[in-house]
Amino acid sequence: xxxxTQSPPSSPVSLGQPASISCRSSQxxxxxxxxxxxxxxxxxxxxPPKLLIYQISKRFSxxxxxxxxxxxxxxxxxxxxxxxxxxxxxxxxxxxxxxxxTFGQGTKVEI
Amino acid sequence: xxQLVESGGGVAQPGGSLxxxxxxxxxxxxxxxxxxxxxxxxxxxxxxxxxSWNGExxxxxxxxxxxxxxxxxxxxxxxxxxxxxxxxEDTGIYxxxxxxxSGWTLExxxxxxxxxxxx
Numbered sequence: 001x002x003x004x005t006q007s008p009p010s011s012p013v014s015l016g017q018p019a020s021i022s023c024r025s026s027q028x029x030x031x032x033x034x035x036x037x038x039x040x041x042x043x044x045x046x047x048p049p050k051l052l053i054y055q056i057s058k059r060f061s062x063x064x065x066x067x068x069x070x071x072x073x074x075x076x077x078x079x080x081x082x083x084x085x086x087x088x089x090x091x092x093x094x095x096x097x098x099x100x101x102t103f104g105q106g107t108k109v110e111i
Numbered sequence: 112x113x114q115l116v117e118s119g120g121g122v123a124q125p126g127g128s129l130x131x132x133x134x135x136x137x138x139x140x141x142x143x144x145x146x147x148x149x150x151x152x153x154x155x156x157x158x159x160x161x162x163s164w165n166g167e168x169x170x171x172x173x174x175x176x177x178x179x180x181x182x183x184x185x186x187x188x189x190x191x192x193x194x195x196x197x198x199x200e201d202t203g204i205y206x207x208x209x210x211x212x213s214g215w216t217l218e219x220x221x222x223x224x225x226x227x228x229x230x
Contacts, residue, residue, distance in 0.1 A: 001173070037215040041156075048206055048220035049156065054213065092156055096215035099170040101146075101158040 002026055004093050006104035013083045013109060021107045023093035025074040030097070037096035040069060040078045043106075044089040052091075053078060085111055113137040115207045115221030122227045127197050131224055133190040133207030141165075141185040144210035146217060147192045149226075151203040158217075159205070160192065175201075197228045 003026040013019045021040075029036045038056050041049035051060045053069035056076060066081040080087055088111045093104040119131040131147070147159040160181040161170040169181055180193040190207055204223040211218035 031215065035214075039216050041217070043156075048223055049217075050220070051211075051216070051218055054211060054216045054218075060218075090155075094156070094158075094217065096217070099161070100172045101161070101217075103156040103158065106155045 001100055002029070002095055002098050002102050004095060004102055004104035006091075006093060006107050008107060009105070010108040010110060013080075013111060015085060015111060016082050019080040019083050019087075019109060021078045021091055021093075021109075023071075023076045023078070023104050025076070025095065027098075028073050029095050030073065036072070038069075038071070038076050039094055039096070041092050041094060042087075042089055043092065049092065080109075083109070083111065087111070113209060113219045115209060115219060117205065117207050117221045117224035120205060120224040120226045122229065123194075123197050124230055125197060125199055125228055127228070129194045129197065129226060131192040131194065131205055131207075131226070133192075133221060135188045135190065135207075135209070138209065140188040143212070145181075145183060145190045146208040146210060147179075147181060147190075147205060148208055148217065148220075149201075149203045149205045150223075151200070154203075157203075161210075162190070194226065197226075199228050202226060202228050 005024045039054040040052045043049040057069040090106045114136045116134045162181045178196045182191045206223045207221040208217045209219040
């Protein structure tokens with residue numbers, strides 16, 4: 001199975017400051033169709049996860065442009081340019097390139 | 112507006128069975144792959160199962176393979192998960208998830224349904 005390792009496990013940030021989360025895969029996430037199905041979801045307490053970024057760097061509909069994704073192959077990063085109060089919660093990277101799909105262990109962003 | 116509403120679940124003893132249902136609306140259900148994912152108490156997310164848009168292909172996490180069965184009824188816009196031979200470690204919130212039209216991405220999540228396995 002693909003293992004996704006996120007760092008840091010938690011990230012205290014101040015409002016207006018940037019935040020960055022790393023996600024490393026145990027193997028390449030490049031699919032046979034040439035695309036890389038690495039996405040990021042955000043979960044607030046008591047709520048289901050919501051999709052933020054898909055295919056490494058594409059922002060999902062309605063996601064603010066302060067969120068950006070980058071990376072290739074096995075190393076990926078989610079960046080928040082200026083953290084807002086609503087950004088608190090847990091961020092997970094996830095891959096859909098290979099079955100079984102897997103998630104990182106999560107990074108808690110605390111304001 | 113896409114809506115996914117889970118029902119079923121509840122409490123079962125180890126070795127028992129439960130069934131989860133997911134009512135989908137607001138999109139062309141029959142044209143999308145669908146998934147189940149779960150989250151244990153205070154723990155992270157775990158992908159559980161996938162069914163293709165036409166129901167011909169299914170995939171399972173190793174932890175549930177042979178015990179859980181995913182299925183769909185396109186005439187009713189419903190997704191199902193049969194849980195058998197339940198274990199304590201199957202306890203958690205189970206989410207119905209719509210796959211993104213661009214493929215291989217978990218797009219929209221339902222609110223989730225609690226499953227508790229306890230003696």
